[in-house]
Amino acid sequence: MKMKFKSSKNLDTAPVIQIFKQKINLRQSPYTCKGPVTNIRRVLICCTSRKLGNLLFITPLLQEVTATYPRCKIDLFVKGNLASEIFRNYNNIDQIIQLPKKPFTQPFRYLKFWLLIRQRDYDLAINADKKSLSGRLAVKFAHSRFKFFGNSLSESIAQIYFDFKHAAKAPVYDFRFAITEENIFDLTDRVPYLDLKLDLSELSNGRRILSKIVPEGKKVISLFTYGDKSLSSEWWEEFYEKIRLNFSDYTVIEILPFENVSKIGFKAMAFYSHDIREMGSVIANTSVFIGADSGIMHLASAARVPVIGLFNLTDPLKYGPYNSNSIPVETSDNNVDDIIEILETILLYRLQKK
Secondary structure (H helix, E strand, O other): OOOOOOOOOOHHHOHHHHHHHHHHHHHOOOEEOOOOOOOOOEEEEEEOOOOHHHHHOOHHHHHHHHHHOOOOEEEEEEEOOOHHHHOOOOOOEEEEEEEOOOHHHOHHHHHHHHHHHHHOEEEEEEEOOOOOHHHHHHHHHOEEEEEEOOOOOOHHHHOOOOOOOOOOOHHHHHHHHHHOOOOHHHOOOOOOOOOOOOOHHHHHHHHHHHHHHOOOOOEEEEEEOOOOOOOOHHHHHHHHHHHHHHOOOEEEEEEOOOOOOOOOOOOOEEEOOOOHHHHHHHHHOOOEEEEEOOHHHHHHHHOOOOEEEEEOOOOHHHHOOOOOOOEEEEOOOOOHHHHHHHHHHHHHHHHHHO
16 A cells, blocks of 8 residues: 555546535535434544545544444545555444545446445434535435534634634534533533554554664654645755754654655655554654644654644644644744754653653
8 A cells, every 4th residue: 555645636526526516505404413412323424535634634533422422333434545544443443435536437436335325324424524525415415313514513603712723623623512412611621632543563663663773772853854845955954954963862864755755865864654554653753753734744643743843835723733742833934943942842841751
């Protein structure tokens, strides 16, 4: 299995999907339910994006649904082949229905998977992305007692949560609002973090791989220089050199993308794996991850390592790294020295915790 993050035609723009758009908007209520949302044994969660980051964004929702309904079994309706790896250690997932990446080259297979969500009886169907037309259509099409389309919580009410805009948190807030019978101001629990659920054997394997790359006893800073085109090779090379000068007791490794490119000219020791869980396990054994907004940045968040996410073209309020001790940094407002100072603070905090 290879990771490919190249863009392809979005299902939401396909003519066959556009046919349903007006009807869905006219007929769809924010959520469809009759009475309290109880006795939930089988759940369908729809996320029809194939991007690594977007799939990782539903891990907080999976944890929230499982915590709310511990005995439920969950089916995922997704696109592409990454989901089976990402959610491998989520034990309550029953079936992953994976739409083909290119539906128009496999129309019958594509139709077959859509029919699967109609054949099962669900207690609850959830669209994880309210802007996804195909996700809303999937919930509409599913045979379910309760249906949440992702817009249960209006944006005006959502303003009471300062972080509602975040792509990983919004589905959880929306779910909480849809099922609650309590005052919305009492819904103050932290949203679960992104979580790849790496197990002990995977973490041990990551340590073993890292030990073959890094001198014994050296702590590690991991970089991912691919992603944000606004950060030039010159910017990254300056940043890399300042890391080397200021943190001589750390070794820098560069996590390489599928495209095998480096904006620091392969000056650091490098690591690449086509296995996203193996890549996550290596990153999990480093002290901190630094990279521009990308699927790999969110993979680092899900591996539970502190992340410095670099932002310029995308919105950090929506796509910032989400776990403890992580921070989004806008490069238009912070220069290389500012980011070095942030890195020093994070590393010092980690040392103090130990």
